[in-house]
Amino acid sequence: MFKIAQAILFLFPAEMAHNLTMTLLNALYKVGLISNRSAPKKKFEIRGLTDIPFANRIGLAAGFDKNAKYIEVLHALGFGTIEVGTVTPRAQKGNPKPRLFRLKKDKALINRLGFNNHGVDAMERRLNRLHQKQASSTSFPVIGINIGKNKSTPNEQAAEDYVYCLDRLHAYGDYFVVNVSSPNTPGLRALQGKDSLVELLTKLQEVNRIKGPKPLLLKVAPDLSDEALLEAASVVTELKCTGMVLTNTTISREGLVTSSHSVDAIGNGGLSGEPLSLRSSEVLALIRKVHPDMTLVSVGGISSKEEGQKRLELGADFLQVYTGFVYGGPRLIKRLAEL
Secondary structure (H helix, E strand, C coil): CHHHHHHHHCCCCHHHHHHHHHHHHHHHHHCCCCCCCCCCCCCCCCCCCCCCCCCCCEEECCCCCCCCCCHHHHHHCCCCEEEEEEECCCCECCCCCCCEEEEHHHCEEEECCCCCECCHHHHHHHHHHHHHHHCCCCCCCEEEEEECCCCCCCHHHHHHHHHHHHHHHHHHCCEEEEECCCCCCCCHHHHHCHHHHHHHHHHHHHHHHHHCCCCEEEEECCCCCHHHHHHHHHHHHHCCCCEEEECCCECCCCCCCCCHHHHHHHCCCEEEEHHHHHHHHHHHHHHHHHCCCCEEEEECCCCCHHHHHHHHHHCCCEEEECHHHHHHHHHHHHHHCCC
């Protein structure tokens, strides 16, 4: 049934198919035709996040549910943790369409969405309503919130955007992820430099301590050199942040089965899916070797239970998927939840 539905949806442009799928699934959930597949929330030990009750080790990566609209139905499909966002202080439309493309031969996507989202106000309203339901629920997902800056905010003022998001949404996230690694906001990746990271994470940790510490993780790009990755990890450790999310999408186009002509026609954007698997695994192994006690979330190219098991053996504390879910559907989540 999933393959038939997928074949029909793949006839539509990728972003349209995504919106149609989630609107339909949400409607089916609300009328009771999709029931919660997750076991009641239990204490599943995750390094550095031991106060958070995880139901399993599989999470949805940021970018799929940018506006926290679909948390309940996604949880019903088996995700133990859902990372919403990236959210920015003010709503923004993102980059011009089309901006999401399938590379079916590679089981990959290219996106240049550009942090399109409804802004902090809208997310706060939705999470507040969900927060009220949580008190009476025996099964509820762990919620991560991925925060970023508006495109119009210069890098010199970027910290203000991140601080604003953390301050406004602090009560609603089980953990927070600092996104300085998307390739689709001009200049954003420059914030991965040591001096910029120290300034940004220092200010975020100040707010975090005042409001009552929540786990804070840094999401980095796979395109950084090993030296730069280790430097970023050292900053995370020095400033007593919880850990890292490894990794965001890549601007590399190496090793694709899809013809270079087709890829060039798509243009710029971040590549996700199976082609990212090798580099994402390398980055995970690199950081785990040097930082054995850091909380590490592995994302990028996880499209099978076997790949998920490999990441756990390399030292991941839990896993996230996005493109794997697009191509593998709920069955993949069910299998990964068994790990």
